[in-house]
Amino acid sequence: MMGQPESVQWIGDVDGCLRLLDQTLLPLELRYVACHDVDAVWEAIKNLRVRGAPAIGIAAAYGVCLGLRNADETEPELFDQLQQVTTHLTGSRPTAVNLFWALDRMRAAADRLRGRATSREIRQALLLEAQAIHAEDRATCHAIGRCGTTLLPDPARVLTHCNAGGLATSEYGTALSVIFTAWDQGRRVEVFVDETRPLLQGARLTAWELTQREIPTTLICDSMAAQVMKEGRVDAVITGADRIAANGDAANKIGTYGLAVLARAHGVPFYIAAPTNSFDLSIASGEHIVIEERAAEEITENFGRRTAPVGVHTYNPAFDVTPARLISAIITERGIIQPVNRETIRENVSGQRTISK
Amino acid sequence: MMGQPESVQWIGDVDGCLRLLDQTLLPLELRYVACHDVDAVWEAIKNLRVRGAPAIGIAAAYGVCLGLRNADETEPELFDQLQQVTTHLTGSRPTAVNLFWALDRMRAAADRLRGRATSREIRQALLLEAQAIHAEDRATCHAIGRCGTTLLPDPARVLTHCNAGGLATSEYGTALSVIFTAWDQGRRVEVFVDETRPLLQGARLTAWELTQREIPTTLICDSMAAQVMKEGRVDAVITGADRIAANGDAANKIGTYGLAVLARAHGVPFYIAAPTNSFDLSIASGEHIVIEERAAEEITENFGRRTAPVGVHTYNPAFDVTPARLISAIITERGIIQPVNRETIRENVSGQRTISK
Numbered sequence: 001m002m003g004q005p006e007s008v009q010w011i012g013d014v015d016g017c018l019r020l021l022d023q024t025l026l027p028l029e030l031r032y033v034a035c036h037d038v039d040a041v042w043e044a045i046k047n048l049r050v051r052g053a054p055a056i057g058i059a060a061a062y063g064v065c066l067g068l069r070n071a072d073e074t075e076p077e078l079f080d081q082l083q084q085v086t087t088h089l090t091g092s093r094p095t096a097v098n099l100f101w102a103l104d105r106m107r108a109a110a111d112r113l114r115g116r117a118t119s120r121e122i123r124q125a126l127l128l129e130a131q132a133i134h135a136e137d138r139a140t141c142h143a144i145g146r147c148g149t150t151l152l153p154d155p156a157r158v159l160t161h162c163n164a165g166g167l168a169t170s171e172y173g174t175a176l177s178v179i180f181t182a183w184d185q186g187r188r189v190e191v192f193v194d195e196t197r198p199l200l201q202g203a204r205l206t207a208w209e210l211t212q213r214e215i216p217t218t219l220i221c222d223s224m225a226a227q228v229m230k231e232g233r234v235d236a237v238i239t240g241a242d243r244i245a246a247n248g249d250a251a252n253k254i255g256t257y258g259l260a261v262l263a264r265a266h267g268v269p270f271y272i273a274a275p276t277n278s279f280d281l282s283i284a285s286g287e288h289i290v291i292e293e294r295a296a297e298e299i300t301e302n303f304g305r306r307t308a309p310v311g312v313h314t315y316n317p318a319f320d321v322t323p324a325r326l327i328s329a330i331i332t333e334r335g336i337i338q339p340v341n342r343e344t345i346r347e348n349v350s351g352q353r354t355i356s357k
Numbered sequence: 358m359m360g361q362p363e364s365v366q367w368i369g370d371v372d373g374c375l376r377l378l379d380q381t382l383l384p385l386e387l388r389y390v391a392c393h394d395v396d397a398v399w400e401a402i403k404n405l406r407v408r409g410a411p412a413i414g415i416a417a418a419y420g421v422c423l424g425l426r427n428a429d430e431t432e433p434e435l436f437d438q439l440q441q442v443t444t445h446l447t448g449s450r451p452t453a454v455n456l457f458w459a460l461d462r463m464r465a466a467a468d469r470l471r472g473r474a475t476s477r478e479i480r481q482a483l484l485l486e487a488q489a490i491h492a493e494d495r496a497t498c499h500a501i502g503r504c505g506t507t508l509l510p511d512p513a514r515v516l517t518h519c520n521a522g523g524l525a526t527s528e529y530g531t532a533l534s535v536i537f538t539a540w541d542q543g544r545r546v547e548v549f550v551d552e553t554r555p556l557l558q559g560a561r562l563t564a565w566e567l568t569q570r571e572i573p574t575t576l577i578c579d580s581m582a583a584q585v586m587k588e589g590r591v592d593a594v595i596t597g598a599d600r601i602a603a604n605g606d607a608a609n610k611i612g613t614y615g616l617a618v619l620a621r622a623h624g625v626p627f628y629i630a631a632p633t634n635s636f637d638l639s640i641a642s643g644e645h646i647v648i649e650e651r652a653a654e655e656i657t658e659n660f661g662r663r664t665a666p667v668g669v670h671t672y673n674p675a676f677d678v679t680p681a682r683l684i685s686a687i688i689t690e691r692g693i694i695q696p697v698n699r700e701t702i703r704e705n706v707s708g709q710r711t712i713s714k
Contacts, residue, residue: 027665195656196580197554197578197580200665203657207666208665218670218672221612222578222580223551223553223554223611223612224611224612224677225615226615226618254578255581257584258582258584262615262618299552299577300576302557303660303661303662303664306385307552307560308384308557308564308576310568312560312568315581320583
């Protein structure tokens with residue numbers, strides 16, 4: 001981990017609390033927020049204190065534990081409350097499927113004990129399930145890194161967008177795990193980081209993770225990616241994904257789709273790195289993915305200063321969908337999906353549970 | 358003008374001063390700076406208080422007048438000083454050709470009077486030349502608008518980048534002149550404005566010019582343009598240009614090239630609107646255009662707040678070059694150049710003087 005702080009930590013036993021690294025304050029300030037109830041977790045997800053599809057899933061799983069903290073009474077009460085808590089958390093952010101996936105796993109873990117355990121025992125089992133989700137993500141991230149390096153030349157000049165790093169996951173990340181793993185293997189890596197407007201996750205988070213490891217990192221505005229590609233300075237684009245449909249269409253941070261079009265136009269391979277729990281096989285294609293729209297102020301107010309005239313409209317989709325035809329390969333913890341289509345995805349992501357939304 | 362303030366104004370006679378609208382403070386504050394010497398003009402151009410290729414040319418022409426203010430002595434002294442002043446201004450920004458073009462015109466105006474007039478008469482002739490450049494730009498902008506509207510459907514949904522409006526010119530603009538003219542003609546127009554990182558000329562200036570006229574305006578981050586095109590919400594992209602090579606390759610604000618690639622990928626026409634004095638027929642193609650690189654802080658510091666980690670490199674080209682093959686047409690004050698190639702440009706931009714750099 002080379003000293004990088006963890007974005008999500010559970011502190012203590014079943015009556016413990018969730019500690020989140022407040023990602024809205026990075027890189028200026030390294031501050032943690034302690035969440036003692038489910039509302040605090042909901043707020044942290046909604047306001048991007050914790051963000052990144054896998055990290056949102058992990059935080060939500062722990063959020064369920066917090067939401068059931070006072071549910072030691074009777075089993076029906078506990079299941080009632082479980083229903084309320086998961087419904088509440090479901091409403092925090094609509095696009096990343098890992099949120100729904102993690103909540104499903106938590107419900108299933110409780111269901112397995114229905115009628116066979118005390119409320120406290122169920123709560124203890126739920127904490128174990130959240131911790132399992134957390135631990136599995138660690139292993140998944142490292143496996144994605146190992147798989148992904150096989151796609152990179154040496155030296156490799158990689159362009160990435162938003163943050164799909166340790167902060168977005170348990171540790172190490174998805175897209176950044178590929179870079180970190182190549183770097184750890186002693187390979188030469190250089191990274192171009194899109195700053196990623198409006199909230200600058202690239203500048204604030206990805207550049208921070210990379211420079212902490214002393215990996216050569218060049219920060220650019222999103223609008224400069226085309227120029228860097230045109231100059232022949234990019235060997236591969238790698239991003240994460242928040243949800244991947246059964247046909248391979250992938251939702252990720254706004255700007256990813258444009259990057260994929262540009263990569264294709266410049267003959268640069270475009271890769272998505274994501275765990276198999278980011279696949280949503282219940283939807284046929286990307287057009288069914290719900291895209292979150294966020295507040296106008298993210299565009300019109302920049303760090304406290306108004307930078308747009310009053311009266312202007314805004315359009316602020318948080319995500320876009322990259323069609324499978326523009327994705328050269330998807331890197332998962334199980335291997336490389338290439339080419340990307342319904343058949344290769346079905347083969348590689350079999351056993352993935354259906355997600356209820 | 359509907360009350361929009363002028364970006365460049367000369368106040369008084371030959372001993373007067375230059376008044377510039379400080380565009381770095383918009384839209385929050387409408388403040389003018391008075392320039393009483395050439396250094397003040399150089400600083401204003403360098404630091405983007407005045408910006409936009411035509412406005413830079415006009416400001417530089419007036420800057421010559423200010424630089425010769427104390428040159429009433431002898432003719433050799435005046436021509437010495439003229440040489441120093443134009444060389445100094447030439448170094449302010451390297452990409453927009455209008456700067457070099459305007460300085461050339463000023464030198465030529467002085468040369469015509471060499472040995473035939475007093476220093477004060479030459480200075481008076483130079484002020485008249487600067488005022489002629491200024492007045493011609495007004496007429497040019499309106500002519501560009503009239504020509505450009507013929508390319509737009511009704512209703513028209515236009516996407517633009519950076520600011521090619523009244524602020525970037527004497528008034529009315531180039532790309533925005535097309536929109537303003539269509540609007541004045543009672544046509545239905547809707548505009549998507551790229552915010553244009555790093556300095557947000559789209560958000561701060563273009564959105565301000567459009568909303569002042571109550572034209573429906575939607576501000577987006579640069580990374581959202583691809584999504585808006587994908588949604589079928591853009592009928593045309595129109596931008597300005599800072600320099601156009603003999604083959605039609607056009608330098609404009611960073612991000613323009615990527616937009617042109619995206620427009621082509623989505624079947625959206627991509628237009629450049631620029632006066633003929635933005636053409637530089639002395640260079641064969643865009644690869645010879647000098648691209649200004651600006652300070653890292655434009656990317657790492659946002660309105661006083663540091664948003665990137667210490668130790669990160671940056672790449673901050675202020676412009677990029679869009680190859681002619683991606684430009685559907687160039688709109689000039691003389692008409693539409695379509696298709697864009699060496700021959701059509703030679704036919705349409707004949708008589709354009711060669712620029713010395």
